[in-house]
Amino acid sequence: MSILVVGTVALDTVQTPFGKVKNALGGSASYSALSASFFSKVKLSSIVGSDFPQEFITLFQRRGIDTEGLDIKKGKTFRWSGFYSYDLNTAQTLKTELNLLSHFNPDISGDYQDAKFVLLANISPHVQLEVIRQLKGPRLIVCDTMNYWIEHEQKPLKQVIKKSDILILNNSEARELTQESNLIKAGKALLALGVRLVIVKKGEYGCSLFSRGSSFSIPAYLLENVLDPTGAGDTFAGGFLGYLAACPKITESSFKAAIVIGTIMSSYVVEDFSLNRLNKLKKEDIRNRFEAFQRMTNFSNRINLRMRV
Amino acid sequence: MSILVVGTVALDTVQTPFGKVKNALGGSASYSALSASFFSKVKLSSIVGSDFPQEFITLFQRRGIDTEGLDIKKGKTFRWSGFYSYDLNTAQTLKTELNLLSHFNPDISGDYQDAKFVLLANISPHVQLEVIRQLKGPRLIVCDTMNYWIEHEQKPLKQVIKKSDILILNNSEARELTQESNLIKAGKALLALGVRLVIVKKGEYGCSLFSRGSSFSIPAYLLENVLDPTGAGDTFAGGFLGYLAACPKITESSFKAAIVIGTIMSSYVVEDFSLNRLNKLKKEDIRNRFEAFQRMTNFSNRINLRMRV
Numbered sequence: 001m002s003i004l005v006v007g008t009v010a011l012d013t014v015q016t017p018f019g020k021v022k023n024a025l026g027g028s029a030s031y032s033a034l035s036a037s038f039f040s041k042v043k044l045s046s047i048v049g050s051d052f053p054q055e056f057i058t059l060f061q062r063r064g065i066d067t068e069g070l071d072i073k074k075g076k077t078f079r080w081s082g083f084y085s086y087d088l089n090t091a092q093t094l095k096t097e098l099n100l101l102s103h104f105n106p107d108i109s110g111d112y113q114d115a116k117f118v119l120l121a122n123i124s125p126h127v128q129l130e131v132i133r134q135l136k137g138p139r140l141i142v143c144d145t146m147n148y149w150i151e152h153e154q155k156p157l158k159q160v161i162k163k164s165d166i167l168i169l170n171n172s173e174a175r176e177l178t179q180e181s182n183l184i185k186a187g188k189a190l191l192a193l194g195v196r197l198v199i200v201k202k203g204e205y206g207c208s209l210f211s212r213g214s215s216f217s218i219p220a221y222l223l224e225n226v227l228d229p230t231g232a233g234d235t236f237a238g239g240f241l242g243y244l245a246a247c248p249k250i251t252e253s254s255f256k257a258a259i260v261i262g263t264i265m266s267s268y269v270v271e272d273f274s275l276n277r278l279n280k281l282k283k284e285d286i287r288n289r290f291e292a293f294q295r296m297t298n299f300s301n302r303i304n305l306r307m308r309v
Numbered sequence: 310m311s312i313l314v315v316g317t318v319a320l321d322t323v324q325t326p327f328g329k330v331k332n333a334l335g336g337s338a339s340y341s342a343l344s345a346s347f348f349s350k351v352k353l354s355s356i357v358g359s360d361f362p363q364e365f366i367t368l369f370q371r372r373g374i375d376t377e378g379l380d381i382k383k384g385k386t387f388r389w390s391g392f393y394s395y396d397l398n399t400a401q402t403l404k405t406e407l408n409l410l411s412h413f414n415p416d417i418s419g420d421y422q423d424a425k426f427v428l429l430a431n432i433s434p435h436v437q438l439e440v441i442r443q444l445k446g447p448r449l450i451v452c453d454t455m456n457y458w459i460e461h462e463q464k465p466l467k468q469v470i471k472k473s474d475i476l477i478l479n480n481s482e483a484r485e486l487t488q489e490s491n492l493i494k495a496g497k498a499l500l501a502l503g504v505r506l507v508i509v510k511k512g513e514y515g516c517s518l519f520s521r522g523s524s525f526s527i528p529a530y531l532l533e534n535v536l537d538p539t540g541a542g543d544t545f546a547g548g549f550l551g552y553l554a555a556c557p558k559i560t561e562s563s564f565k566a567a568i569v570i571g572t573i574m575s576s577y578v579v580e581d582f583s584l585n586r587l588n589k590l591k592k593e594d595i596r597n598r599f600e601a602f603q604r605m606t607n608f609s610n611r612i613n614l615r616m617r618v
Contacts, residue, residue, distance in 0.1 A: 038616055039616055086490055087490070181395055181396070182533060182534075182535075183513070183531060184531050184532070184533040185533060202514060204492070205511060205514035205515070205528075206514070206515070206526075206528055208528070208531065214605075215531055215605060216605050216606070217515075217528035217529075217531060217605060217606055218528060218606065218608070219514075219515055219517070219526035219527060219528050220526075222492060222493050222517065222524055222526060223491075223493070224491060224493040224494060225491075226491075253608070253609050256608040256609070257608055257609065260608055283614075283616045286614065286616065287614055287616075290614065294608070296523075296524060296525050296526060297525070297526055297527065297606070297607075298606075298607050298608070299527070299562070299565040299566055299569055299603070299607070300562050300565070300566065307347055307348055307592045307595065307596075
């Protein structure tokens with residue numbers, strides 16, 4: 001099954017204690033689309049300017065990503081500039097230049113409109129709503145977001161959530177949106193907004209999946225060398241839905257495996273700047289780390305509890 | 310196999326947003342011993358004063374804990390008073406009265422001396438060293454500690470670690486002791502201090518186990534209602550070693566199961582103040598939560614990676 005990914009495509013300037021890149025490929029849709037492309041055919045919808053390098057479009061196309069929905073307008077591409085200190089968990093934004101992004105009016109037509117699996121990557125909830133309005137019978141809508149929209153556009157964001165099946169956000173966003181410090185209570189409050197599943201990401205501590213009546217948690221894949229955490233969440237979301245869309249049948253096990261896949265994909269993306277690591281990734285890399293992650297997290301269910309009481 | 314638990318026995322006064330207790334049973338050895346007693350026979354070594362309530366000694370004895378090594382001296386028991394705000398991760402100490410604890414000189418003699426499994430629960434490293442000196446051929450020594458000893462008694466603490474097999478500490482302590490922010494690097498630096506295994510606890514985010522060349526991580530058991538986090542780490546350590554000592558053979562799987570048991574026991578202890586919840590715990594409770602934890606964390610190893618690349 002192919003999936004539709006709508007979000008931002010950006011030129012990022014990023015500095016971390018381990019290096020710097022200037023005008024590198026970035027944006028929520030870029031990370032999500034590239035990550036998903038390892039599992040499903042991806043249709044990309046976003047906007048860039050005439051300054052957007054052809055090599056990045058070629059990069060998408062080499063991964064089989066349909067770029068027909070990448071609107072190339074006269075003007076400047078969305079640019080983001082930020083840095084990370086040794087605490088790699090939080091980005092400090094230096095500059096955000098929306099440029100053409102502020103005029104993005106997604107045109108979901110043709111075979112884009114029939115997409116069954118839709119990832120609304122992090123972008124204005126107004127754009128996300130506009131995409132949902134144009135879809136014809138989607139099977140599964142996944143919505144990602146960020147603290148900015150929770151703080152400035154909470155009303156349309158809640159409409160997006162209500163119309164989505166799965167919500168992905170991080171623990172501080174979950175707490176901020178629900179005003180609940182306890183994660184189970186926050187999960188319940190998010191489900192009450194109208195989604196079937198909530199995925200709460202906890203950065204270097206893994207993630208939890210909440211549905212009505214149950215939860216599932218995995219740790220992160222521990223890494224010794226993280227160069228640039230930009231796009232980790234977008235890559236998670238892309239891997240998650242890309243894997244899910246490729247499942248012949250979607251069961252509870254598929255959701256569990258899909259968050260593991262999301263974890264693996266994001267563990268790779270942070271090993272280098274921009275999309276450099278994902279772009280070089282091989283099938284064997286994913287399989288090897290998936291299997292390593294199993295060994296590093298699963299424990300036997302044949303344990304004997306020898307209890308004195 | 311029986312285990313020897315050496316640490317503090319205290320009278321705790323604790324306030325959290327959910328209630329308060331005054332002069333309740335506390336201390337590292339109390340939590341560790343009670344937790345371990347569900348799996349192994351426990352010999353307790355600590356010191357209390359003539360003000361220590363008989364009912365607490367009876368509580369230990371009802372759980373089959375050998376209190377012969379609980380030195381009852383004329384004077385006052387060690388007292389700790391603290392509170393937690395809604396961020397239940399960090400205790401604010403209001404008052405610490407060492408009292409008789411400052412004169413504790415453990416006498417490990419008789420059948421205490423032959424203990425094969427030893428838990429050096431959180432207490433001064435000088436006391437821990439004195440215990441190690443008196444042991445006759447221990448099979449496995451587990452050492453727990455806290456930030457205070459890292460800051461004020463790092464030299465003797467490192468001697469304790471060098472003489473131990475397993476070190477248990479939390480992530481901020483691991484980072485403080487090694488001056489490494491990355492957890493894998495911190496784990497390696499701790500192993501280099503001379504232990505075979507390092508367990509890093511991450512509070513509500515679970516824990517990781519490091520040995521030379523491999524690591525293993527589990528999330529925490531998510532709880533909706535935490536009343537009092539006091540003693541969670543001590544309860545983890547007690548459950549961990551209590552379970553391990555009951556294994557007919559100690560393998561890699563035993564260590565994995567033991568940190569799950571530690572997680573389960575600490576998930577129970579925080580559901581009420583002091584040792585109230587552990588004291589009422591049933592065999593079935595442990596088994597049920599162990600099985601629930603498996604469902605909430607293990608994913609299938611029969612996943613098919615349907616990859617396009």
